[in-house]
Every structure is written in structure tokens, then in C-alpha cells.
Amino acid sequence: MxxxxxxxxxxxxxxxxxxxxxxxxxxxxxxxxxxxxxxxxxxxxxxxxxxxxxxxIKVNTDLVYLAFNKPVGVVTTADDPQGRPTVMDFMPPKPRVYPVGRLDMDTSGLLLLTNDGEFANRITHPRYHVEKTYMCQIRGPVPKPAIRDLLAGVELDDGLATAVKAQVRIADQTRSLVEIVINEGRNRQVRRMMAAVNLPLEALVRTKIGPVHLGNMGQGKTRLLNSQELGALYAQVGMGAA
Structure with a gap:
């Protein structure tokens, strides 16, 4: 270099x-x-x-860190035997990158991709408690006990799941928006938490991972993480100073 x-x-x-x-x-x-x-x-x-x-300091300019706004209907895999569109269809051929964690097919929003295996492993490891923020579109109003239960913890088939934060952002009689923050990455966790408190989920968008915001990035669009975002993530997972 x-x-x-x-x-x-x-x-x-x-x-x-x-x-x-x-x-x-x-x-x-x-x-x-x-x-x-x-x-x-x-x-x-x-x-x-x-x-x-x-x-x-460790510098490798071959390493790439991307933020991607995943559309609904796109699967978070490198290859899909059913022929569905994958996140890799939106990535440049080189350098080869891989998703950091997953978003289910019916969920849209922020996904990180990288070719830095150690970084990916740490971001997804539960010991580092990297927070993920989601916006949930709920049919109808949200009862106050549902938010209290999310914060206190709800029992799922794979154990107790607790929201770091949960609050109603917009509410009326036909539709509500609930923002929820978790620091785990279990399969379809937010969807299952909403079902556990009887909130009918219509749409789910991940808006933030740690310090990285989805912002106004269009669906299907990709951008490089900036130095502040990358430095903060490195610091959080013990790979360097912010």
C-alpha cells in the first residue's frame, strides 16, 4: 500500500x-x-x-466495513437455494464481504457487512452487548402493560428476553410505532417479543446498530462506515480506542 x-x-x-x-x-x-x-x-x-x-496500531486497507439498508424480501445469506434475492446481490463483486448477524426476510433496515472476521464475531457476540434499535409498526393502540412487560422481560421458548429500552413513539387508534432496543441477537427476537405481549406487528425496521444510524439511506443502498462509527464500534468490542 x-x-x-x-x-x-x-x-x-x-x-x-x-x-x-x-x-x-x-x-x-x-x-x-x-x-x-x-x-x-x-x-x-x-x-x-x-x-x-x-x-x-493495526491497519489493513483491504478491510471493508459497510452499512446496508436491506429491503423486505431480501434474505441475509451469501447464497439462497430457493433463488430468492440475497444481500450479496446488492454488493460489489470485490472485495467479498459477509453479513454481520442477520435480518429476517420480512424485516428491513440496517445491516452491517464486512470482510473482517474478528470484527464480525465480536459485534455479534453477546458479551459485548452491542445495542440494536428497531422501529415496530403495530396495528392499533399499545397498552401500557405491554411496554412494562417488554422492559421487565418476557419468556420466550429460548429463555427470558428483555428490552434495554421500549417506548411508544406515535400512537392512535389504528396504528402505533414502538421503538425497542435490545442487546442480543436471537433469531427473530423482536418479532417473538412483540407476539409475547400480544402486539400485532405489521412492519419491522432496524434503525441503528451501536453508533451506526440508518439515517436517510435509501432501501437497497450501501455506504462505508465513517471513522467515528468504526472507532466507536472497535472501542465497544475491545479492538481499539475510539
Whole structure:
């Protein structure tokens, strides 16, 4: 890859944004092969040791981290024997990326994809408690006890499931929107939780994973995670500093 400016390398490693990386360099906290770096310096991470506060950073520009707005009807697999559209149909052929966790076919919204296996494993591992936020469209009004039950925990066939947060965002007599946050990733968990409290779910959208927001990204569209998002996720799963 050759030499790159240190601000870019720190950003690619998920250490900090480029602007924040400049501050790290100005503060004398960045070294290249043991020598304190100055603003404007370049380095080749494959040939030189770049460190922040004495800890070597890992930079691999071959790694890709994507956010994708999955439409309803698309399955979260690399290949589907039934011939249904998969998330891979929306991805460029190279580099090859894979979904981080799953969204069921009937759920739309935010999905992460990457070719960084360790990152994917940690994001989906329950020990790191990465929060996922969903917007649930419910038919009719939402009784207050249903929200209390979601927060207290509902019994599913694979154990107790508890919402980190749950609140009604919009409500009328015909339709309501409930926002729910969970930090697990069990199969169809939100759908089963809604069924457990007798809320008739009409549509389900995942709007957020950790610090990454779906925002106004169109369905079927993909974007790269920015350095702030990646740095925050790395920090949360113990792979680097934010």
C-alpha cells in the first residue's frame, strides 16, 4: 500500500477521526518506529511500526466495513437455494464481504457487512452487548402493560428476553410505532417479543446498530462506515480506542 499520511492511517485503524488524529500527533502521542511523529509525516504500516501511546496500531486497507439498508424480501445469506434475492446481490463483486448477524426476510433496515472476521464475531457476540434499535409498526393502540412487560422481560421458548429500552413513539387508534432496543441477537427476537405481549406487528425496521444510524439511506443502498462509527464500534468490542 505504500506510505500514507498518519491522520489517514489512524482513521483507517478506527483510532480517531482525521481531525482528532491531528490532535494526537500534535500532542506527541504518535510514534513511527519509536520516533515521535509530527504533523504531515507519512508511514507504511506494513514496513514500519506506528503506535499511539506506545500501543501499535493495526491497519489493513483491504478491510471493508459497510452499512446496508436491506429491503423486505431480501434474505441475509451469501447464497439462497430457493433463488430468492440475497444481500450479496446488492454488493460489489470485490472485495467479498459477509453479513454481520442477520435480518429476517420480512424485516428491513440496517445491516452491517464486512470482510473482517474478528470484527464480525465480536459485534455479534453477546458479551459485548452491542445495542440494536428497531422501529415496530403495530396495528392499533399499545397498552401500557405491554411496554412494562417488554422492559421487565418476557419468556420466550429460548429463555427470558428483555428490552434495554421500549417506548411508544406515535400512537392512535389504528396504528402505533414502538421503538425497542435490545442487546442480543436471537433469531427473530423482536418479532417473538412483540407476539409475547400480544402486539400485532405489521412492519419491522432496524434503525441503528451501536453508533451506526440508518439515517436517510435509501432501501437497497450501501455506504462505508465513517471513522467515528468504526472507532466507536472497535472501542465497544475491545479492538481499539475510539
Amino acid at each position: 505504500g506510505a500514507e499520511r498518519l491522520q489517514k492511517l489512524l482513521s483507517q485503524a478506527g483510532i480517531a477521526s482525521r481531525r482528532a488524529s491531528e490532535e494526537l500527533i500534535i500532542q506527541g502521542r504518535v510514534t513511527v518506529d519509536g520516533k515521535v511523529a509530527t504533523l504531515g509525516d507519512k508511514a507504511d504500516p506494513k514496513a514500519q511500526i506506528v503506535a499511539v501511546d506506545g500501543e501499535r
